[in-house]
Amino acid sequence: MSKVAKIGFMVMVLSVLGLFSARAAVKPVVQFRPIALMQSDGIYDIMVDHYTTESRWWGSYTYWDEGETSDTDVGYLPNIAAGARIDLGDKLYTELTGVGGLLTSEYIDSSMFGFDAALRFKFGKNGKFAVGPHVGLVRLSPEWSGSAKVEFSSTTGSIAGLGFAIDFGDMLGLLLQVDYLSAKSDVTTSGGWRSNIKEIDFSGPMLQLGLNFKF
Numbered sequence: 001m002s003k004v005a006k007i008g009f010m011v012m013v014l015s016v017l018g019l020f021s022a023r024a025a026v027k028p029v030v031q032f033r034p035i036a037l038m039q040s041d042g043i044y045d046i047m048v049d050h051y052t053t054e055s056r057w058w059g060s061y062t063y064w065d066e067g068e069t070s071d072t073d074v075g076y077l078p079n080i081a082a083g084a085r086i087d088l089g090d091k092l093y094t095e096l097t098g099v100g101g102l103l104t105s106e107y108i109d110s111s112m113f114g115f116d117a118a119l120r121f122k123f124g125k126n127g128k129f130a131v132g133p134h135v136g137l138v139r140l141s142p143e144w145s146g147s148a149k150v151e152f153s154s155t156t157g158s159i160a161g162l163g164f165a166i167d168f169g170d171m172l173g174l175l176l177q178v179d180y181l182s183a184k185s186d187v188t189t190s191g192g193w194r195s196n197i198k199e200i201d202f203s204g205p206m207l208q209l210g211l212n213f214k215f
Contacts, residue, residue, distance in 0.1 A: 029095060031081040031175060033210030036101070037074060038181060040204035043105050044073035047196045048148040048189060068107060068146045075105040077206070081116060085214060091122050099136065107146045108200075114138035118163055130165040134177070140202065142185055149191040152200065157183025165212060173212035181206050 049067040079101025087093045095118040103110040116136030123129050136159050144150035161179030168174070183202040187195050 025087040027085045028215045029083060029085045029097065030213045031097065031210055033080070033208045034078050035209040036077040036079055036206065038077055038204055038206040039073055040075060040202050041073055042201040043075055043108055044070050045197065046070065046187070046200055048150055048193050050148065050193050052192060068148050070106040072106055075103050077101050077103045077112065079112065090127065092120070093122065094119050103140065107144060108142055109145050110140045110142040112138055112140055120163065120165060128167050132163060133160070134163050135160040138183065140183055140185065148193045149189060150193060150195065151188045153186040155183050155185040157181060157202065171214050173214065175210050175212045177208040179206040179208065
C-alpha cells in the first residue's frame with residue numbers, strides 16, 4: 001500500500017469512528033478555492049506537429065506544415081468542495097468533501113471531480129488555527145483546446161498535501177493547501193497530427209487558497 005493510500009485510509013477510519021462518537025459534532029461545509037495553481041512539466045513538454053503527404057509524378061513526400069506547443073508549465077484549477085466537518089473533541093476534526101473544478105492551461109483543459117478527506121489538529125486560542133494532512137482521489141477528462149486533433153484518455157489520480165486553516169468565527173474561515181497532484185493520461189493523435197509523447201504526466205505541486213464556510 002502506498003504512503004498516500006495509508007494516509008487516506010487512516011483519515012477515513014478516524015472520520016468513520018468520529019461519526020459514531022458521542023462527542024462528535026457534524027457541520028455542513030462548503031469550500032471555495034478560486035486561487036489554485038499547479039505546476040506540471042507534462043503540460044509544457046507535450047508538442048504536436050502536423051505533417052502532410054503529397055503525391056508527385058516521381059512519388060510521394062511528407063513535409064511539416066504546422067505545430068502547437070505550450071509556452072508554460074502552469075495550470076489554473078479553481079474548484080469548489082462540499083461535505084461535512086466532524087469535530088472529534090477540542091483538538092481534532094476531520095472534513096469529508098466532494099470536489100469539482102476545471103483545469104485550464106494554454107492548450108489543455110479538463111473537468112475535475114473527486115473526493116477528499118482531511119484531518120486537522122486545532123491549536124491557538126479557542127482552536128482558531130488548524131493544520132493537518134489531507135488526501136483524495138480526482139477524475140480528470142483532459143481535452144486539447146487548440147486546432148490539433150489530439151485526444152487524451154480520462155484518468156483517475158490522487159492528490160495529497162498539508163492544509164492550514166484559520167477560523168474567523170462560527171461560519172467563515174480561510175484555507176491554504178500545499179499539495180501534490182499525481183495523474184497520467186494516454187495521448188493519441190489523428191488527421192496527420194503527431195505527438196512527441198504517448199503519455200502525459202500531469203503530476204506536480206499545487207498551491208490552493210480559498211474560503212471555508214461552515215453552517
